[in-house]
Amino acid sequence: MRPSPVLRLMVGTLIAACLAxxxxxxxxxxxxxxxxxxxxxxLIMRADTGQVLYAKNADQTLPIASITKxxxxxxxxxxxQPMNQILTITDAERDxxxxxxxxxxxxxxxxxxxxxxxxxxxxxxxxxxxxLRNYPGGxxxxxxxxxxxxxxxxxxxxxxxxxTGLSGDNRSTPSDLARMVQAAARYSTIRxxxxxxxxxxxxxxxxxxxxxxxxxxxxxxxNIAVTKTGYLNEAGRCLVMHTTVGNKPVVMVLMDSSGxxxxxxxxxxxxxxMEASARTTQVxxxx
Numbered sequence: 001m002r003p004s005p006v007l008r009l010m011v012g013t014l015i016a017a018c019l020a021x022x023x024x025x026x027x028x029x030x031x032x033x034x035x036x037x038x039x040x041x042x043l044i045m046r047a048d049t050g051q052v053l054y055a056k057n058a059d060q061t062l063p064i065a066s067i068t069k070x071x072x073x074x075x076x077x078x079x080x081q082p083m084n085q086i087l088t089i090t091d092a093e094r095d096x097x098x099x100x101x102x103x104x105x106x107x108x109x110x111x112x113x114x115x116x117x118x119x120x121x122x123x124x125x126x127x128x129x130x131x132l133r134n135y136p137g138g139x140x141x142x143x144x145x146x147x148x149x150x151x152x153x154x155x156x157x158x159x160x161x162x163x164t165g166l167s168g169d170n171r172s173t174p175s176d177l178a179r180m181v182q183a184a185a186r187y188s189t190i191r192x193x194x195x196x197x198x199x200x201x202x203x204x205x206x207x208x209x210x211x212x213x214x215x216x217x218x219x220x221x222x223n224i225a226v227t228k229t230g231y232l233n234e235a236g237r238c239l240v241m242h243t244t245v246g247n248k249p250v251v252m253v254l255m256d257s258s259g260x261x262x263x264x265x266x267x268x269x270x271x272x273x274m275e276a277s278a279r280t281t282q283v284x285x286x287x
Contacts, residue, residue: 065230068165
C-alpha cells in the first residue's frame, strides 16, 4: 500500500529537518578548532572569568623547565626579605646537574632585587639558585614553600624539587600552570621584572647586558603583564603569559614546542584566532 500524500509530506519534512541539524552541528565548535597550535600541550584561558578558550593535553603532567622560576619568585617575595640586601654568587650555585654555564661569575655580588629580575626576565639559573639558598631556612625550606604554595593555589598535579627548573622532576600541567600565572600576576614586582626587555648589571669590573628570553616583550603589538619561558631537552620549549587580547585578559600556556620559534609562533596564532573570533562575535551581535 502506498503512503498517503500527507504522510509523505510529514516524512519529507522530518528528513529535511534532520539534515539541517546535522549540517549545522559543526558550526558551534568551529571557531574553537580553527586554531592549530604546534605545542604538545596548551591552554588558553580568560584570566577574568576562568573560561577555557582552547585546551590540548591540558591535564598532562610534563617537565616545566624554567617556568619554575615564577614559583621561586613568589615564595621569595612572600618571605619579605630586604630587596636591597646584597647576595653573593657562590660555588653552591654552580650547575652540577646539567653542566650549564652562566655569565654570573662565582663571587659576583648583586642585590636580591637584581637577582630576581635576572631570574625572571633572562632565566638566569645561578640567580634563582642564589635566591633560594638565601631563603629563610635555606633551599630545602624554599622548595617546601614552593610546594605549599602550589597546593594552596589548587595546583594538584604539580611538584617542585629545586629553584631553577634544571631538574626534569619539576613537573606540572597546563591547567595548573594557568593557576600559577594568574597568581604571579598579582605581584607587581613579578609583572615588572618578568617583562623587562633588557637589563644591565655589573659583574666584577664589567657591565653585562641581559635580554628578555621572550622576544614578544619587545613587540609593541603585545601587552604582556607576566611572562616566563623555559627549555629542557625533555620539556621542549615552553612559554607562559598573562596578556591582553581584544581588551580581554588572557592566560596562555604553551608546553613542549619543538622548534626554536614554535612557542612564539603559537602565541601569535592563538592571538589572531581570538581576534578573529571576537570580530565574528561582534558581527553576529550587530545583526
